[in-house]
Amino acid sequence: MSYSFEPIGLVHSCFAEKFAIPRQPQLAPAARGVLELFPPYDKPEAVAGLEGVSHLWLLFVFHAAASGEQHLRVRPPRLGGNQRIGVFASRSTHRPNPIGQSVVRLDGIEDGRLLLSGIDLLDGTPILDIKPYVPYADALSDASNTLAEAAPAQLVVDWSEPALQQARAQALRLQQPVIELIEQCLAQDPKPAYQRPDTNREYGVRFWDINVRWHYPQADRIRVVAVEQ
Amino acid sequence: MSYSFEPIGLVHSCFAEKFAIPRQPQLAPAARGVLELFPPYDKPEAVAGLEGVSHLWLLFVFHAAASGEQHLRVRPPRLGGNQRIGVFASRSTHRPNPIGQSVVRLDGIEDGRLLLSGIDLLDGTPILDIKPYVPYADALSDASNTLAEAAPAQLVVDWSEPALQQARAQALRLQQPVIELIEQCLAQDPKPAYQRPDTNREYGVRFWDINVRWHYPQADRIRVVAVEQ
Structure with missing residues (x-):
């Protein structure tokens, strides 16, 4: 059925x-x-x-x-x-x-x-x-889950100066908290956990209608390098 | 679709x-x-x-x-x-x-x-x-819901002596916590909230394969009167 x-x-x-x-x-x-x-x-x-x-x-x-x-x-x-x-x-x-x-x-x-x-x-x-x-x-107070005990660890996210200016402009255009959105989502580390990033390799994603690009200067740090429509 | x-x-x-x-x-x-x-x-x-x-x-x-x-x-x-x-x-x-x-x-x-x-x-x-x-x-700590702020108030549930003996026998037969089940479910007051119970009227329900009967000696109190297969 x-x-x-x-x-x-x-x-x-x-x-x-x-x-x-x-x-x-x-x-x-x-x-x-x-x-x-x-x-x-x-x-x-x-x-x-x-x-x-x-x-x-x-x-x-x-x-x-x-x-x-x-x-x-x-x-x-x-x-x-x-x-x-x-x-x-x-x-x-x-x-x-x-x-x-x-x-x-x-x-x-x-x-x-x-x-x-x-x-x-x-x-x-x-x-x-x-x-x-x-x-x-x-909201159970007595629940436990050993597979997911706490929110995942977060990466540090920083910005190139041009990317931050681009993000501010897109936030104004879209009337959306674009900077916070990018920081919060990238801090979760979108790439597969088993990938060890080449420090030069660029990753990208689209939020709303904007393309966000970043790389990993260190394994636990993300730098946003472009935020473009 | x-x-x-x-x-x-x-x-x-x-x-x-x-x-x-x-x-x-x-x-x-x-x-x-x-x-x-x-x-x-x-x-x-x-x-x-x-x-x-x-x-x-x-x-x-x-x-x-x-x-x-x-x-x-x-x-x-x-x-x-x-x-x-x-x-x-x-x-x-x-x-x-x-x-x-x-x-x-x-x-x-x-x-x-x-x-x-x-x-x-x-x-x-x-x-x-x-x-x-x-x-x-x-388990959100900052959530609120004014339509359902707390668990509903519970009624007091007591037993006629024969009903309690019947419940003990059914618990043994079924290997289930029959007494607790009846007390916990009836304490929620199953009848529609807008009904004012006649103190003599009997209500009934089936848990597993047993029939449970009760009445309301007072509006906020339930007495279980029979627990029969």
Whole structure:
């Protein structure tokens, strides 16, 4: 028996590609997006009461996950990419049913739109459901997880002077916290954990409509070298 | 565009009917169940690593929710059943996409089976996904929800002497914490919040294969009067 679901909306997000999306939401508070609700869910009735709610769970489709062959085990990046664990012990996007679950901050409610931050969703992500975060039920004080005991260590991110000026200009143009977004996402170290970076090699990613380029002057340090539309 | 998902397993649960299921998981730690994984997910590889994880998120289908007409607003029982809020501000089972999300305790891992407690799932619930609870990402310390600020107030539950003896016998037969299960679930007050109970009226529910009957000697007190197979 299979179950069929129609998206109730989609997310317009700062993340134009999968690379450099934080591994968990909340790691980049400056990552913003807008959830556009489809009719009839764009009516104010459907979200009445959310004014009193600080955070939402979004259930969504990993629409850009490779479909291909199913594996029962995955290599989570945070375990260095060489240790395999069961897919149900991981939050991998490559799952038997590619449904994601993210907690995001609700910053505002407009006509048929929810303004979000702290997101880890790719632009265009189809949303299946929205549920209010219920602190007394969802924030467990006695839970433990030895595979992910704390947020990943962060790299130091610094800037070339031209890149910082470019970022300031893009922030003004987009009216978005571009500098914070870049610092928070790159501090998570987007490259695969098993890659030892050549100090000259440049990496790049697109946030909104801007291309960000950086390199690793040391293994634990990132320097942003260009931020261009 | 619609998305189709096949269950990866189903839950065998103490809750034989919807009535008296706690409104959030964790409210009844004695509520136990077994998640039976379907092939190929019943292989040990699929859950390797879960030994280090105390709690799981289950994504599931509200398979017994009435399909009928869609409403954008619902009357949550905890608001007394007479205040309507948007469906996306509630955890109601009557949702545009009837997908549920529950956090449960993982008590053990057997061949193709996960032993669970603190569940709020109806017997036979189809499971779409299992994800590990990640405390640093899921347990938000700064979240607020004015619609559900604390766990609901609990009623006092006491027993007629014959009912308590019956419950002890059923607990032995089923090898389940039947007394705790009944006390924890009835303390949530299963009846609709807007009903003022006649002190003589008897209510009943089935847990596992046993029928539990109680009445309300006072509005805030439950007396269990029978526990019979």
